[in-house]
Amino acid sequence: MKKFSSWILSIVLMLSLGVTSFAAGNDGAEIDIRKSVAPNNYNYSRSINSDGAAVAVPEATVESEFVHKIDGKEFDIRRNVAPDNYQVRKSIESDKATDQAVNQAAVADSKTTKDKSLLASMPTGGGEYPYNPSYWNDPANVFRANCYGYILNRIANDTSDPLAGYMFQPGYRTGNYYTSLTTSAIITAVKSDMADLGRTIRSSSYSETPGSNEYKVALVIAPGTDYHWYRQDSDGGWSHKPGLTNIDYRDASGNYISDPRTCDRNYSYANYSTWGGYYIISK
Numbered sequence: 046m047k048k049f050s051s052w053i054l055s056i057v058l059m060l061s062l063g064v065t066s067f068a069a070g071n072d073g074a075e076i077d078i079r080k081s082v083a084p085n086n087y088n089y090s091r092s093i094n095s096d097g098a099a100v101a102v103p104e105a106t107v108e109s110e111f112v113h114k115i116d117g118k119e120f121d122i123r124r125n126v127a128p129d130n131y132q133v134r135k136s137i138e139s140d141k142a143t144d145q146a147v148n149q150a151a152v153a154d155s156k157t158t159k160d161k162s163l164l165a166s167m168p169t170g171g172g173e174y175p176y177n178p179s180y181w182n183d184p185a186n187v188f189r190a191n192c193y194g195y196i197l198n199r200i201a202n203d204t205s206d207p208l209a210g211y212m213f214q215p216g217y218r219t220g221n222y223y224t225s226l227t228t229s230a231i232i233t234a235v236k237s238d239m240a241d242l243g244r245t246i247r248s249s250s251y252s253e254t255p256g257s258n259e260y261k262v263a264l265v266i267a268p269g270t271d272y273h274w275y276r277q278d279s280d281g282g283w284s285h286k287p288g289l290t291n292i293d294y295r296d297a298s299g300n301y302i303s304d305p306r307t308c309d310r311n312y313s314y315a316n317y318s319t320w321g322g323y324y325i326i327s328k
Contacts, residue, residue, distance in 0.1 A: 170255035195286035264321030
């Protein structure tokens with residue numbers, strides 16, 4: 046009987062060792078490495094190394110490409126508010142000489158056929174600019190405007206400052222900057238810029254059709270963090286420019302933006318949960 050008990054115990058120990066040899070810890074939680082699904086608390090993204098093989102890269106590495114430092118303080122260039130310690134304005138008069146209207150005469154890049162089928166029914170008036178990533182996403186231009194510069198269709202002249210696009214803050218043309226991240230404060234500052242540029246802005250709605258020399262934009266706010274603008278393109282859809290990064294016609298979920306009010310605006314770097322309204326601005 047004693048021999049039989051010892052034999053049973055040996056088998057149990059062998060089975061136990063066989064199972065635990067496949068167990069591995071991940072932040073204190075056990076996983077079985079024989080399973081193919083990645084553990085819940087393991088994050089990775091894919092990139093291609095020099096020989097073309099897929100390799101795992103920590104998620105933080107992907108995000109870190111957007112994180113810059115000024116005087117040791119980090120900030121995310123996908124946001125549109127200028128960093129606290131970045132001086133974007135030397136004087137009002139010099140600012141007026143350091144930005145220019147963008148020439149959109151070039152043929153615009155078309156969106157994919159699949160996305161074209163999702164065009165919104167929101168009306169256009171003919172004054173909308175084309176979706177043109179060849180210009181805006183060019184490495185020589187992408188850092189020269191944020192979302193506000195994009196909706197104004199203006200770009201900084203400075204090609205030496207990698208943060209030049211942060212000059213475009215509501216109120217930059219007159220020095221009457223917005224004083225808080227609220228719709229009323231931002232629109233008041235934008236109106237002062239528009240007056241100086243000889244342009245206008247007015248509140249609008251989903252169904253209003255802009256005039257032939259106008260186009261529609263939309264304001265959203267991430268409370269206490271950032272503001273953001275979208276603009277309607279000539280094809281009826283919408284696009285935006287997160288900070289000093291590429292323009293895009295997709296939302297936080299990667300879906301075509303047919304309406305900025307209903308699209309996913311919860312990005313990894315800011316959640317633009319507050320709707321600021323539709324507006325129509327003149328060219």
